Amino acid sequence: MAFLSVRDLKVHFPTVDGIVKATDGLSFDLEKGKTLGIVGESGSGKSVSSSAILGLHRKTSAMVSGEILLDGTDLLKLSDEQMRRRRGKDVAMIFQDPLSAMHPYYTVGNQVAEAYRVHHNVSKKVAKARAVEMLDRVGIPQPDRRVDDYPHQFSGGMRQRAMIAMGLINNPSLLIADEPTTALDVTVQAQILDLLQDLQKEFESAVIIITHDLGVIAEMADDVLVMYAGRAVEYGSGNEILTHPEMPYTWGLLSSVPDVTGDTEARLIPIPGNPPSLLNPPSGCAFHPRCAHRDKVPGDLCVTTLPELAPGTRTETHLKRCHLANPDVVYEQEILPEIAPELVEEKQA
Amino acid sequence: MNNKRGDDKLTPLPATANFLPQDDPISRTEDPVDQDEIDFVAPIEGHAASVADPNAKPILEVRDLKMYFPVKSSGIIRRTIGHVQAVDGVSFQVPEGGALGLVGESGCGKSTTGRMVTRLYEPTSGTITFDGRDISRISTRQLKPLRREVQMIFQDPYTSLNPRHSVGAIIGAPLAIHKVLPRNKILPRVQELLEIVGLNPEHYNRYPHEFSGGQRQRIGIARALTLQPKLLVADEPVSALDVSIQAQVINLLQDVQREFNIAFVFVAHDLAVVRHFCPEIAVMYLGKIVEIADRDTLYNRPNHPYTQALLSAVPDVKQAAIGGRRERIRLEGDVPSPINPPSGCRFRTRCPIAQEICARVEPPLLQIGKRHKVACHFAGELGHHPDRPVTAPLLGVDDTGAPDPGATPTTMAGNEPGYSDTWYDLERKTMASA
Amino acid sequence: MYAYVIRRLFVGVIMLIAMSLVTFVLFFASPIDPARYACGKNCSPELREQTRKALGYDKPVVVQWTDFLKGVVQGRDYPDDPELRAAAPELVTHCPAPCFGYSVVNTKTVNEEIKEAFPVSLSISIAALVLWLFFGVLFGVIAAIRRGTVIDRGIVAVALVLYAFPAFFIGLFLLKFIAIKWQLVDVPVYTPIAEGGVGGWLSSLLLPAITLAVLYMAGYVRMTRAFVLESMTEDYVRTARAKGLRSPRVMVKHTMRAALTPLVTLIGLDFAGLMGGAIITETVFNYNGLGKLAYDATLTNDLPTIIGLVLLLGTFVIAANIIVDVLYAVIDPRVRVG
Structure with missing residues (x-):
């Protein structure tokens, strides 16, 4: 059994217009010391799922079902109080925008120390000393002085470091980072990603990194889970998925972003249309209205039937949710020449 | 409904507004699925990324x-x-x-x-x-x-x-x-x-x-x-x-x-x-252009250490996918305050190759190629930055930035808009032209 | 910070001077002859002219206004006209600086009038503020925590119903039923602390304060509810929950502190407004506070009293604004200047 094992996780929000199925049957495994990258657009259910692991959804507004087994314990079966005791201690989270994720009225030290005091019965003084130690560990210069500063006196990168210190102060076995670098500049992003990798090695935590940026995934993730409309559409090792993707949505993500080395004369190939409504998702495969490869599937299977998340053409552990019979061939022949013509030339030579 | 976009003739406009082609190719779609939900912009053949036309006015x-x-101060007045x-x-x-x-x-x-x-x-x-x-x-x-x-x-x-x-x-x-x-x-x-x-x-x-x-x-x-x-x-x-x-x-x-x-x-x-x-890109740092060049030069042969650091920091999915991860240049710290920018070169506080002269003398924006200007005393490609400031002889200072009475400063027109026909060749240390 | 307050005070004084000028101009722009009112029922044209001179209404508006400003700084003597003063020196009233004028209607200086009425209004306002703030915030927070439930809807509905009753209705209801018919409390008569002690003072304030508090409470329930609900969706509240804090601590330390900050502004302005604005309540209970004074002065066209009150209330509003801004800086470290 994996360290973290999520089985058939569903997070549904009842609204006046109907049930919003933000996450609809998500399963994955994660081992200690490994990083899982979850990719998807806004509304794909990636943040909602991770909030469910932390037990952050209020019972009054969300229906959460399935199993979240952390080290053998099903988090969804715990009482509110039992879950609270684990939150921040065994499972911690780092959020996207560190300016709004920190309380503007309290000093950074107060907020970091608070995270420690919740789970340790120590004096304020001891907790503050621990906070200084942690701020130092995440690379904040002069931590004994900066500990008394307010969040707005920190730069964006420093704030995110402080958030990381807050998340890691109890040495959690699972760290969830929700778009940890999206609000940051590239050079600062690089610093933060390096820091996360160093800390992961040191603490041996399991890390889930949620992002829309495939570049971040490529640098950080051991395993990759691509989400679309609340479901996993492709799941496998990072290397596999980035080099041999087998799901048209993943192809779309790869071909729609420009990069700093590719061919500038090539036109970007966008994914047409807009992300689907979760209230009224498309029938069959939720991606079918935007899919350019629908005509390769016989009949209207894509419209009528939801494909299983099943092994693709390459390995047993590379799963994809698509009716295409030969995605490897389509990728080699149609997609790769578009996104990386230099690679194709290399192969031919 | 299905074929509406492609076939509709556009309303004629008065002469002042007549800049639209009569058959607008942009909005033509091959097969619009559902107009209410989806907006296609189909690729147009021959429409690749823009190319610099250096001769355009x-x-x-x-x-x-x-x-x-x-x-403002916080005093009474x-x-x-x-x-x-x-x-x-x-x-x-x-x-x-x-x-x-x-x-x-x-x-x-x-x-x-x-x-x-x-x-x-x-x-x-x-x-x-x-x-x-x-x-x-x-x-x-x-x-x-x-x-x-x-x-x-x-x-x-x-x-x-x-x-x-x-x-x-x-x-x-x-x-x-x-x-x-x-x-x-x-x-x-x-x-x-x-x-x-x-x-x-x-x-x-x-x-x-x-x-x-x-x-x-x-x-x-x-x-x-x-x-x-x-x-x-x-x-x-x-x-x-x-x-x-x-x-x-x-x-x-x-x-x-x-x-x-x-x-x-x-x-x-x-x-x-x-x-x-x-087709042309200017990299800015603390209110100044540190490097400006045409696209290929800037991304393939950046000469400013800041441009190099920026480029190395971009996570690149395709590079990572084929296994080759570029070496990242770590920039320490944060951008300094623009109220009190560092003396000399504004990037020097975070620069991996800064020397004494950088704190003393501001590097001029020097044209070093046909369409390439850079503001750095040690301009050079990654890993090939010179040991001695290339700008020192041009500015009439010695290698530490102190005034050099024996030197004859050259007037450089680097901070003019556009590019001149002659430039300073970093290799040969003389003026060059096309 | 100090420099900031001084700057604000300076601007406030300029605003007050401008307000006094506007009041003068507006007063004399009206078709009513203030001298006619001041001279009483059996008024002959001669007497009216004499009154006019005595009050200085015969001078141009701007001169009257500068005289008034001089009076504020130096003090002045009444009657205004030197001839009249010379004619009847025993009737001269000296009004020491800062002199806000002399009310012929009440035969008192405005300063004296305000000195008498001020403690009454201040007492009622403070008592009402404490009541409405305590219950308004309490019910607002409860409604927010239990949002969407029967409790939430009940609180909001009751607040709305109470809000719909006019002040004179609630005031009269309390007076006629609670005090007179059922005799649950004494019929309220204002008792200063010096006379009745703190207990007597408080009990004399109970009914008028409830009347005012009911009115304001409704608004505070709804606003507190909205601010708390908004604050509950903030990212930093999610962070606090993600740390594993207990719900009460998340609510008190993280949600409420941010949610109640905007209330400070409202409290300051409402309180300042209430000082002279409790006209109906003071009239119903026959308390001689600033509101009643203003009401009477308006009916009798008593210019000096009106101007005195306008300036006093203006000062309250400006002071309240400055205090609110200072409080903001205390509460929110991002606002701290210099």
Whole structure:
């Protein structure tokens, strides 16, 4: 059994217009010391799922079902109080925008120390000393002085470091980072990603990194889970998925972003249309209205039937949710020449 | 409904507004699935990324532009005790129908520069020559005709559209304000613009909240196009959008640029997006241009350590996918305060190769190639930075930056907009020309 | 910070001077002859002219206004006309600085009038503030925590119903039923602390304070509810929950502190407004506070009293604004200047 094992996780929000199925049957495994990258657009259910692991959804507004087994314990079966005791201690989270994720009225030290005091019965003084130690560990210069500063006196990168210190102060076995670098500049992003990798090695935590940026995934993730409309559409090792993707949505993500080395004369190939409504998702495969490869599937299977998340053409552990019979061939022949013509030339030579 | 877009002939416009091709290829779609849900912009053959035409006449020329925001004291009488040097002496040219990218990290002055070009800010000093006329100091009244020709696209499509105005009112407002068209001609024109940006023309009476982020950005683009501008300043036009939608909007911007020969000043922090859109790119740091060059030179042979660090920091999915991860140059610390920027070279506090001279003398923006300028004492390609400052003999100082009485300083025209025909060859340490 | 307060005070004084000028100009722009009112029922044209001279209404508006300003700084003597003063020196009233004028109607200086009425209004306002703030915030927070439930809807509905009753209705209801018919409390008569002690003072304030508090409470319930609900969706509240804090601590330390900040502004302005604005309540209970004074002065066209009150209330509003801004800086570290 994996360290973290999520089985058939569903997070549904009842609204006046109907049930919003933000996450609809998500399963994955994660081992200690490994990083899982979850990719998807806004509304794909990636943040909602991770909030469910932390037990952050209020019972009054969300229906959460399935199993979240952390080290053998099903988090969804715990009482509110039992879950609270684990939150921040065994499972911690780092959020996207560190300016709004920190309380503007309290000093950074107060907020970091608070995270420690919740789970340790120590004096304020001891907790503050621990906070200084942690701020130092995440690379904040002069931590004994900066500990008394307010969040707005920190730069964006420093704030995110402080958030990381807050998340890691109890040495959690699972760290969830929700778009940890999206609000940051590239050079600062690089610093933060390096820091996360160093800390992961040191603490041996399991890390889930949620992002829309495939570049971040490529640098950080051991395993990759691509989400679309609340479901996993492709799941496998990072290397596999980035080099041999087998799901048209993943192809779309790869071909729609420009990069700093590719061919500038090539036109970007966008994914047409807009992300689907979760209230009224498309029938069959939720991606079918935007899919350019629908005509390769016989009949209207894509419209009528939801494909299983099943092994693709390459390995047993590379799963994809698509009716295409030969995605490897389509990728080699149609997609790769578009996104990386230099690679194709290399192969031919 | 299915074939509506491609076949519809567009409404004839008065001569003043006649810049639309009669059969508009942009909005033609092969197979529109559901017009209400999906907006396609199908690829147009032969429409690749824009290429620099070095000989095109400049539509915009910016010379030594500065924007200082005063910092007031907190005493009883509020005196100005300093300035935020948001932009400090920036010069560039944008050719007709061309595109210049301004990149840099937050606080580098790229957005402020964009706002000065559209005259949302009045520059502290320097000139902005648009279409042969200096617009840097003209009055609000004189600005009105300028607003027709220079338009802006904003970052956040959620806050930049008035939620209480219908899309038709938003896009049509400039036509009414500038009295370009009679009232009864405004609606057809609005619908035409909606079609150009790939939205359903029948949706003119809907409100912004009924559209998704990408569609709203299209509305913002339609509004900017209403008066047929010659220059568009796009301030982070795609950074608030989902990845799959970004490409749609970038393609749309490229299409309208081609179709209507609009010049762009493209402000963004995403180096890949800027590279894709702009044939020429300026990298800014703390209010100054540190390197400006054509696309290939800047991305393949950057000479400034900051440009090199920026490029190395971009996570690159394709590189990572094929296993080759570039070595990252770690920049320590944060960008210093623009109120009290470091002496000499502003980047020196974070620069991996800084030496004594960098603190003493500000490096001039030196032209080192046909279309390549860099402001660094140790300009050179990654791993090949010279040991001794290349600028010292030109500035008349020794290697530490102290005045050298024996030297003869050369006057360099580096901070002029555009490029000169001769430049300083870093290899041979002499002037060179094409 | 100090410099900031001084700057604000300076601007406040200029605003007050401007307000006094506007009041003068508006007063004399009206078709009513103030001298006619001041001279009483059996008024002959001669007497009226004499009154006019005595009050200085015969001078141009601007001169009257500068005289008034001089009076504020130096003090002045009444009657205004030197001839009249010389004619009847025993009737001269000296009004020491800062002199806000002399009310012929009440035959008192405005300063004396205000000195008598001020403690009454201040007492009622403070008592009402404490009541409405305590219950308004309490019910607002409960409604927010239990949002969407029967409790939430009940609180909001009751608040709305109470809000719909006019002040004179609630005041009269309390007076006629609670005090007179059922005799649950004494019929309230204002008792200063010096006379009745703190207990007597408080009990004399109970009914008028409830009348005012009911009115304001409704608004505070709804605003507190809205601010708390908004604050509950903030990212930093999610962070606090993600740390594993207990719900009460998340609510008190993280949610409420941010949610109640905007209330400070409202409290300051409402309190300042209430000082002179409790006209109906003071009239119903026959308390001689600033509201009643203003009401009477308006009916009798008593210019000096009106101007004195306008300036006093203006001072309250300006002071309240400055205090609110200072409090903001204390609460929110981002606002701290210099």
